[in-house]
């Protein structure tokens with residue numbers, strides 16, 4: 525047990541999928557895993573461990589934003605020795621060719637700040653995905669008939685953004701979409717020598733103002749879970 529995760533050591537698998545929403549963790553575990561057991565309920569941040577095609581896997585909610593994700597990722601890595609962490613989440617589209625429902629696989633993430641900024645001081649660390657996981661996720665998506673966008677994303681500290689000028693610069697520099705967690709996940713994975721990836725569905729679009737209808741969110745989320753599982757165990 526840790527401060528934020530009630531599971532015993534051994535109840536968390538080496539591979540963890542991390543949706544932001546704990547109810548998505550429950551849905552994904554019930555839909556995709558065999559023999560899923562709830563291993564965490566602390567603060568309602570649900571986590572489940574089961575098997576997928578014979579591989580042990582945990583699906584643990586991260587909460588929203590990098591400070592929350594940092595708590596769970598730190599404890600998963602340092603206390604449970606998790607080796608592979610894959611974020612499955614949503615993002616806002618930032619390029620005209622990126623459409624609602626599209627899949628983005630994040631190669632890098634730009635930020636203003638992460639919880640790790642304090643240790644980097646003047647250094648602009650470039651958080652990047654594990655290449656093997658990224659290549660495997662691209663292949664898994666293509667095998668499912670999905671052509672993902674692969675490139676840089678923006679991990680923001682705010683959902684209700686008051687700096688449209690910054691978003692314009694991100695768009696101008698090819699950033700595909702905005703979410704709120706990946707950069708810290710990639711930074712922690714780099715620090716502790718683990719594998720990390722973020723697979724994202726475009727749920728809304730900053731330029732067009734469109735948003736994914738709620739009934740479509742579940743099917744897009746399911747596709748992401750499958751791609752993440754295939755990438756983790758390929």
Ligand code: HPA
Nearest residue numbers: 614615616683702703704
């Ligand atoms: N901004 C930040 N995070 C997000 C968004 C967004 O528009 N959509 C989904 N996650």
